[in-house]
Amino acid sequence: MANTANDTNFFTDVCKNFDDAAQFTGHPEGLLSQIKACNSVYRFQFPIRRGNGFEVIDAWRVEHSHHMSPTKGGIRYSEMVNEDEVMALAALMTYKCAIVNVPFGGAKGGIKITPKNYTTGELENITRRYTTELIKKNFIGPGIDVPAPDYGSGEREMSWIADTYMTMNPGQLDALGCVTGKPIALHGIRGRKEATGRGVAYAIRECVRVTEDMQKIGLTAGLGDKRVIVQGLGNVGYHSAKFLTEFGATIVGLCEYEGAIYNANGLNVDEVFAHRKLTGSILGFPGATEFKNSMEGLEQPCDILVPAALENQITVENIKNIKAKIIAEGANGPCTPEAEDIFTQMGGIIIPDMYCNAGGVTVSYFEWLKNLSHVAFGRMEKRYAENSNANLINTLESLTGQSIPSEHRLMIIKGASELELVNSGLEDTMIHSYHEIRETLLSKPGIQTLRTAAFVGSIDKIAVSYMNLGIWP
Structure with missing residues (x-):
C-alpha cells in the first residue's frame, strides 16, 4: 500500500484546509492563528533494554489546543510516525471533537516502532516508559490529556498505560480516566472497539439518505x-464493512497492503477475515478477482469508497481512476487537498475524516464520563425501566383482557444495556453532526465541500470557547 507518511506535508495540508474554511468565518486573524497553532509539542527519546544491548526509541505527544480540557487523542505505534504527522493528527482531533460536540481539546501521540518486531514484554516496557515520560512532563491525566488507541495500539497497550499511571498516582480517585479504549475488565466501555x-x-x-444530494451525483x-x-x-475497515453490510450495502472490494480482491456480486467480510487469518493474506480468496498492487483495488467499479488505512492514499496520480461517487474517509487524511479538488470537480462527495471517523472519540468520551462517575451506563435505571414497563403491560392486559405474546412482551419491557445506550448515543451524534455540517454547506455561499463546512463549524465553536474563557476579547 503506497504511503507517504514520511513526507512532512500532512500538517501543511490540514492548515491549508483550515485556511480555506477560515475565510468564511469572519474571525480576527490573530484568533484564527491561535486556533490553528499547536500549543505544545513534546518530542523525546528513551532507551529500552533489548537482547544484550539497548535501543533508543523516538516518541512524541502533541497537545494542539487547550480551549477545552482535557486534551484527547490516540497513540500511534508505527515506524512511519514523525512529528509532522503527529501535529496534523492532533489538529484534526481538535476540529473533530468540536464537530461532534465532545468537550475535549485535540492531542495525539506517536511511538516510532513497528510493533510486530518486538516481543510482548518489549512492547510493555516501551508503553510503560512512554507513559512515565508523559507523567514526568504532566502530559497525561484525566483532567489534563487522555490518550486512546490508534494505529498499531489497542486495549492491551491502554491497560498498561492505565496501570502505570495508577501506580505513579496512588490514591487518585479518577485515575482510570487517564486513558480510554481500555478492556471492559479495567472499566472500559462496551462498544468502544467497534x-x-x-x-x-x-x-x-446518513449521507446517502438525502435524496436531493444523491440525485446530484446520479x-x-x-x-x-x-x-x-x-x-x-484493520479495526476501522473491518467494522465499517461489517456494519455497512448490516445496513444493506454490498461489499464488492477489499484492499490490504499485500493486495486487493474484488467480486461484483459481493464479498463476505467475515469469511475474508477468516481466510486472511488462516493464510496471512486476503489474496487467494475463492471467487474473487485479485490484484497484487493493492492500489488497483481502489479503482474498481463501486458507488462508495472507504479508505480506512493510512493518509495520502488518494492523490492526483490516482484520483481520476476512482470510479466511486462517494469517498468516506475512515482513515485520517487519506485524500490530499489537490485530489479532493479534482474529485469535487468530477461531481463526487467526500465525507471528511474529521467527521466520518469521529465515532472513536465520541465513545471514548462516554468511557471517560463512565470513569469519572464510577458507574456503568444503565446500571441504575435498567432494572427500574424493565419493572415499570412490565407493570404497564400487566395493567394493559388486565384492562383489555388480552394477553401480549411473550416475544413481544420481552421486547417491550426490556431495559437498555450499556452497549445499547452507547450505540444510541453514537448514532444520535453522527446523525446530528452530519446535518449540522450540511446546513453550514447550504447556508454559506461559496462553500463547495463538506470538509470546508465541517472546518467552518468547528472553527466557530472553538472561537466561541476562547471568547467565553476570556482568552480572546
Missing part, C-alpha cells in the same frame, strides 16, 4: 443498492 467503524457506517448511511437514496470498496481490514 465505535470508529460503526461511526463510519452511520456517516455513510445515485438513488439509501444503502440498499450501494456497492462499497473498503481499503484496510
